[in-house]
Amino acid sequence: xxxxxxxxxxxxxxxxxxxxxxxxxxxxxxxxxxxxxxxxxxxxxxxxxxxxxxxxxxxxxxxxxxxxxxxxxxxxxxxxxxxxxxxxxxxxxxxxxxxxxxxxxxxxxxxxxxxxxxxxxxxxxxxxxxxxxxxxxxxxxxxxxxxxxxxxxxxxxxxxxxxxxxxxxxxxxxxxxxxxxxxxxxxxxxxxxxxxxxxxxxxxxxxxxxxxxxxxxxxxxxxxxxxxxxxxxxxxxxxxx
Numbered sequence: 001x002x003x004x005x006x007x008x009x010x011x012x013x014x015x016x017x018x019x020x021x022x023x024x025x026x027x028x029x030x031x032x033x034x035x036x037x038x039x040x041x042x043x044x045x046x047x048x049x050x051x052x053x054x055x056x057x058x059x060x061x062x063x064x065x066x067x068x069x070x071x072x073x074x075x076x077x078x079x080x081x082x083x084x085x086x087x088x089x090x091x092x093x094x095x096x097x098x099x100x101x102x103x104x105x106x107x108x109x110x111x112x113x114x115x116x117x118x119x120x121x122x123x124x125x126x127x128x129x130x131x132x133x134x135x136x137x138x139x140x141x142x143x144x145x146x147x148x149x150x151x152x153x154x155x156x157x158x159x160x161x162x163x164x165x166x167x168x169x170x171x172x173x174x175x176x177x178x179x180x181x182x183x184x185x186x187x188x189x190x191x192x193x194x195x196x197x198x199x200x201x202x203x204x205x206x207x208x209x210x211x212x213x214x215x216x217x218x219x220x221x222x223x224x225x226x227x228x229x230x231x232x233x234x235x236x237x238x239x240x241x
Contacts, residue, residue, distance in 0.1 A: 001046040001116050001156060002026040002177045006036040006062075007078065008054050016049070019105045020112070023139070024152030026180035033057025040066060044176060045073050047115045049108075052079035052090065060093045067094035074115040076108075113137060120163035127162045129209060129220060132201060134162055141201070148200050153178065157193050158201065161210070166222030168213045194218055 003025050007013040010031070017027045028043070030036035032055040040048060052059040063075060077095040079086065090098050096118070097111050117125065117136060127134040132143040139155055141148045150158065156178050161169060171190045179189075194210065202208040209221045 001160065002028070002043075002180065003112065004028050004030065004036065004039055004043070004045045004048045004073075006030045006033075006049065006054065006059070007051045008032060009051075016105070016108070019109065022152065023109055024156040025112070026156075026178050028181045031055070033059070033062045037062055037065070040071055040073065041069070046119055046177065047112050048073050048075045049112070050075050050077050050095075052077060052081065052086075060089060063090075063093045063095060074119050076111055076115060078103075110137070122163060127159075127165075129162060129165060130207065131205070132209060134159060143201055143205055150197075150200060154193060154197050154200070157197055161218065161220045165220045168217045168219045170217040173217070 001024075003020055005013060005016055005020070005027055007016065007029070008031050013029055013031070017029055020027045028039055028045075030039055034056045036048075036050070036054070037057065050059045050063060054062070057065075059077060059079075063077070066073075066075075074096040075094065076097045076099060077090045078099055078101060079090065080101045082100045087098050087100075096115055099108060099111060113125075113136060117123070122136070125135065125137040127136060131145075132141065134141050136159060141150055141155065141158065157174065160174060160177055174190050198208070198210050202210055207221065211219050211221055213219060
């Protein structure tokens with residue numbers, strides 16, 4: 001998932017970005033309100049982590065502008081202000097969650113994961129797809145009771161497909177949500193990671209869960225998708241696996 005981190009303290013910004021990236025998030029950063037405004041209005045983020053005290057435009061003013069302008073991305077506000085009035089002001093400005101400094105990285109990650117699930121209208125942290133379980137809180141995956149080790153990038157891809165289960169996601173959608181502004185890979189890397197993922201969650205299991213919609217993109221098999229045609233035959237109109 002792709003996150004915009006808006007924090008003007010450079011050391012804290014670097015530490016938070018590293019922690020988020022180690023969890024598989026793609027992270028863009030902004031050091032002031034104007035830079036954050038430009039990025040939030042031109043890129044579709046899953047979550048924005050927004051500090052209140054910022055140069056040029058403060059976080060509360062910025063958030064009010066976003067909500068008035070139709071930016072609906074979930075926002076987690078960070079602040080050193082701890083009074084009840086400060087929290088109320090942040091939530092009334094349109095924040096979805098509020099975290100006071102200092103905080104533990106694990107708590108921030110848990111809150112970000114919760115907001116990501118909310119943005120995709122997923123309430124249960126356990127996503128079940130046939131015999132595969134995706135624990136979005138622990139970031140663990142099992143299939144047919146077998147634990148499957150995924151790299152952070154592989155997990156992020158699987159989770160993104162799961163949030164859109166039964167719907168085609170294009171390579172562009174995947175690229176925009178899983179790769180940040182600093183990534184130098186080309187969009188062809190999406191196909192590479194789809195292959196990696198298939199080798200881990202589909203190889204040796206039935207049915208195959210990752211489907212290819214030729215000329216469109218990829219999707220995770222929905223409950224009502226027909227099983228793959230055996231013996232190498234494809235019936236007309238069937239989706240290829």
